[in-house]
Amino acid sequence: MAPKVYSIDASPPCRATLMLAKAIGLTLDVYNLNLLEGEHLKPEYLKINPQHTVPTLDDDGFIIWDSHAINLYLLEKYDQRLHFDSGVAFSLLLRIAKPIRLKQTKLIPDNLKGEVRDTYGFLNAFLEGKKWTCGDKVTIADIHLAATISSIQLFEPITDSYPNVQRWLSNCEQQSWYQPNLKGLNDFNNLFTSLINA
Numbered sequence: 001m002a003p004k005v006y007s008i009d010a011s012p013p014c015r016a017t018l019m020l021a022k023a024i025g026l027t028l029d030v031y032n033l034n035l036l037e038g039e040h041l042k043p044e045y046l047k048i049n050p051q052h053t054v055p056t057l058d059d060d061g062f063i064i065w066d067s068h069a070i071n072l073y074l075l076e077k078y079d080q081r082l083h084f085d086s087g088v089a090f091s092l093l094l095r096i097a098k099p100i101r102l103k104q105t106k107l108i109p110d111n112l113k114g115e116v117r118d119t120y121g122f123l124n125a126f127l128e129g130k131k132w133t134c135g136d137k138v139t140i141a142d143i144h145l146a147a148t149i150s151s152i153q154l155f156e157p158i159t160d161s162y163p164n165v166q167r168w169l170s171n172c173e174q175q176s177w178y179q180p181n182l183k184g185l186n187d188f189n190n191l192f193t194s195l196i197n198a
């Protein structure tokens with residue numbers, strides 16, 4: 001569900017929030033309040049924002065106002081997708097690939113395969129109703145995750161249980177920015193296939 005923003009087009013702070021959302025590719029459900037008719041002073045609105053200012057954001061029940069606070073919140077939340085690559089997906093890839101590269105094992109432990117499936121599950125949820133991981137525009141998070149996920153699938157396939165991940169990866173593969181991934185991914189697949197089968 002898209003976060004809802006109570007807004008007034010003419011308001012500069014509202015416009016700052018609308019621009020920030022656009023810049024990070026986030027679709028907002030914009031509800032235009034009628035300031036002149038005092039809609040912002042009605043009890044329903046005062047209940048969510050006693051300060052009765054716009055913009056106010058309702059992100060699935062989490063209420064926050066002041067455009068600066070909203071914009072920081074949105075940035076941090078959507079920045080999460082990038083940290084998901086560095087902190088979860090790529091670190092998991094390293095935990096699988098490094099012992100194989102160091103010839104310490106040829107096996108992918110079941111618990112790590114399970115973690116890969118969990119990672120696909122999280123990504124699948126992030127991608128629900130969205131073309132890219134942060135919304136309708138590609139971001140740096142998609143690029144990092146494309147490099148990681150295209151590689152980690154060698155160790156655990158992306159099954160039909162993760163249709164959003166399958167669709168997203170095939171979308172990535174059709175982008176011109178994906179081209180530099182191709183040769184290296186092929187090298188990665190050849191290297192680890194030969195180490196596992198040696």
Ligand SMILES: N[C@@H](CCC(=O)N[C@@H](CS)C(=O)NCC(=O)O)C(=O)O
Nearest residue numbers: 011012013052053054055066067068
């Ligand atoms: N610092 C706040 C300022 C918000 C603000 O003052 N918005 C005005 C519209 S530009 C407003 O809501 N006025 C109605 C009121 O305060 O009752 C922010 O950045 O969100």
